[in-house]
Amino acid sequence: MTDYTLILGNKTYSSWSLRGWLLAKQAGIRFDEVVIPLRQPDTRAQILHHSPAGKVPTLIAGGEAVWDSLAIAEYLAETYPSQGLWPSDPAARRLARCVTAEMHAGFQALRGALPMDLSKHHPGHQIAPEVQADVDRIQAIWRDCRGRFGRAGDFLFGAFSVADAFYAPVVTRFRTYDVTLDSISEAYCTAVTDHPWMKEWTAAAAEESWIIEFD
Template structure:
């Protein structure tokens, strides 16, 4: 059975992405959790990860230490599951926006880190952060208009593109980012995804905490 090495569910956006694929597409796997920023974290990570980071997929002798590569591996291993959209044009679009998410949006990532256990005051909308937020909303709205007629997700049914963007949905929620009406509708659907609901419930039960995580942001509410 494949093994997926992940970090704290409360904080680890990159761990969440492939985990959602496993769960949404009923792929059996064993989960290994290594909490972040503990004394033995580097040693534990070194057992599995060439990069010293998570997530890591272990499939026999195969070791894959990057989220999008893990998703691609699962899509190739399980071609009968529509992990990427089946239509050629939709699939290309899904890969394009997923890679854009993977390689960009640093002001958003740094300014609104994933934290499922709290609500923060909306941060200052710097030009860079606002540009990131606007671009995400445009990606979602354009994708939904072109390809989303069959359901509530970006391409109708849940795909790898939704897995790549769901941590952004949580950031918008945690930091109470003002969004367009159509953005809110997509966020509501994503947050109700059964796999994500299970992840979040498990995250809120974790005993590991990082005291200074998201330091500098104004806490509005604890939801743990």
């Protein structure tokens, strides 16, 4: 019997699910997984069975749904404060919340043009100017976090945190679409890609049989 159940979309495609899953791994909780294929006729009905918002990820905790990845982050950080989901330094924690919220709410051009797809690689993919603007802003965030607070480790604030969970799907997008990055951002992407949790997620995605074709 596990403590929690995490409702996810396909691991190959669901960027929001990846965030929730990484948060659960960092919190150190035991959890079951329910993976619901996306873009199917009954997808929304299946998710609504678990979440009133009809979105993934949703964490079932004590029989109650915690939906939205940011709400899951805050719930787990409050429930397991010793796991360091947010940086301990107040200035670092303030910046981590800002850049996490920016990722949560922004970068619509990048999301639309470069959907997460762990099954594909598009070398030489052409990036539209508005997408490049998002790429440039993300790299600026990464440089700032790494330069100010990342010296103690390989991640945005040294140790892996909520902020890294939120930017991990972007890392996969940059790899899938062969996005050219500066040296600091490239090193950060390598650190995220090589993290054992990311390798575990990617391996599970490779075993999925569902296929979604993007325009």
